[in-house]
Each structure stands twice: as structure tokens, then as C-alpha cells.
Amino acid sequence: MTHSAALDPTVRIDAETAADAAAVEAVVLAAFGPGRFAKTAERLREQAVAEAGFVAREDNRVIGSVRLWPIHIGETPALFLGPIAVEAGSRRAGLGGDLVAACVDHARASGASGVLLVGDSPYFSRFGFGPSPDVDLPGPVDRRRLLWLPLATASVSGPVRPIG
Numbered sequence: 001m002t003h004s005a006a007l008d009p010t011v012r013i014d015a016e017t018a019a020d021a022a023a024v025e026a027v028v029l030a031a032f033g034p035g036r037f038a039k040t041a042e043r044l045r046e047q048a049v050a051e052a053g054f055v056a057r058e059d060n061r062v063i064g065s066v067r068l069w070p071i072h073i074g075e076t077p078a079l080f081l082g083p084i085a086v087e088a089g090s091r092r093a094g095l096g097g098d099l100v101a102a103c104v105d106h107a108r109a110s111g112a113s114g115v116l117l118v119g120d121s122p123y124f125s126r127f128g129f130g131p132s133p134d135v136d137l138p139g140p141v142d143r144r145r146l147l148w149l150p151l152a153t154a155s156v157s158g159p160v161r162p163i164g
Helices: 018-032 034-038 040-046 095-110 121-127
Strands: 011-015 052-058 061-073 076-081 114-118 146-150 158-162
Touching: 011 095, 018 052, 018 061, 040 061, 040 076, 040 158, 052 095, 061 095, 061 114, 076 095, 076 158, 095 114, 095 121, 121 146
Parallel strands: 076 114
Antiparallel strands: 011 052, 052 061, 061 076, 061 158, 114 146
């Protein structure tokens, strides 16, 4: 898989494999700590099976990760992105953006209606994400951070629930 020109040539973005599971968990735990298990988004992910995952590798070592999860928003099937995790020493290299771009490319290629995430609008707006005021993510969440990337469906509304 290609990567941005900003990256070191020893770093590449690949599809996650089953063999990456322990390394991905270690990167996510280091980035978010055990507090991630209390987050609403984590509750949703616990009830689903990832549709796709991508890793950043440096010399065959996993240094970043992101996954896409199948969900319904109301009656609309969609994808939920997250968590994005990059090792602390590699966070300024553009890897997070490259991981998001891999997810967006996958979502487009798969014909997904769109991608939902919980994140910072200034960061994710460059990928086309915008507010999703009519989406109801169960549990505590800052609604300003609930963002939608429209692909086949311009807008969505209703409760979010996992598929799987």
C-alpha cells in the first residue's frame, strides 16, 4: 500500500493481519491507557468484529494502527473509524493522517454509505468529515466530536448500533 511522501521510506501502511493483533493492542494501550475501556466508542467496538484494519510498519514493527467497524445509523449501514493510535515517537510524521486515508480509501472502495467517528473537527475536516447532529451514539459523548464522512449517503440520523 502506498504512503504519503512525508513518511520515512522505511515506514509503510499495510492491511492489518491476524498476526498483528498483539502489537496493535500494545500500541493502542500505550496511546490511550486503560481509560479507553470506559469510552462510549469502545463499548460499540466491543460488540462488533472489525471490517478492516490498517497498520503503520517501520522495519516490520507495528508503530500505528486504526480499524473500521460495521455499524448501523438508524437503518443505514456505515463504518465506524477508530481508534487511531501511533507510538509516541512517531506521532509527528503524518502517520495518523495516512492511517485515516487508508480507511477512507477502503470505505470508498467497499461502497460504504459513509464513515462515522468521534474526533476533533479541525483535524478530520481535511478528509471531508463534518458534524453529524442527528446521529445518536449511546452513552456519554461530546456531540461536537461526532463526525460523519458522507460517501454514498449525504447525511444520516438515528441511533448507532454495531453490526456483528
